[in-house]
Amino acid sequence: MKPLGTTDLKRLHRVWRRRTTQRLAVILDGVQQPFNVGGILRSSAAYGVGDLWLVPPTAEPASPKVQVTAKGCDRFLTIQRAPTGVEALAQARAAGYTPVAIELTAGAEPLFDLHLGARPIVAVFGHEERGIHHTTLAEVDHIAYLPLLGGVGSLNVAHCATAALAELRRQHWADRAGGG
Secondary structure (H helix, E strand, O other): OOOOOHHHHHHHHHHHHHHOOOOEEEEEEOOOOHHHHHHHHHHHHHOOOOEEEEEOOOOOOOOHHHHHHHOOHHHHOEEEEOOOHHHHHHHHHHOOOEEEEEOOOOOOEEHHHOOOOOOOEEEEEEEOOOEOOHHHHOOOOEEEEOOOOOOOOOOOHHHHHHHHHHHHHHHHHHHHHOOO
């Protein structure tokens, strides 16, 4: 098989863009590693995230180290800043989003079991080692995790964000196909 050219790629993805009515957003609550921030920006742009909030000390998108992995994809996002995760959540709620933290913590549900329908979702991701700040985590509507089957207990935050965004989109498309 021959790889798809630029025009064919646009046609392929256009079908999925037309099927997507759900608004999706991201909050980065203290994600410090530039390569992780860049990867999340790129995945966010790829999965049609509209709004993205940065909470200190999240690395700045304009940083050359962030741009190594972002590849300029931040231009497809509406990037906002908030002084705390709680303030970012308040702004996201005011914009109509339901907050879902992706975190390894007691009481978290598998993301695959959390069916949120077509409502707008803001996925919250935290620091690479410490996770989402406890004050932010206390204010979200849902806490979910990605079940892992191998000998690894957690994923890099950028890989986790990519998998979570893909799953949120998959659920939306499956709900639409089923009439939901």
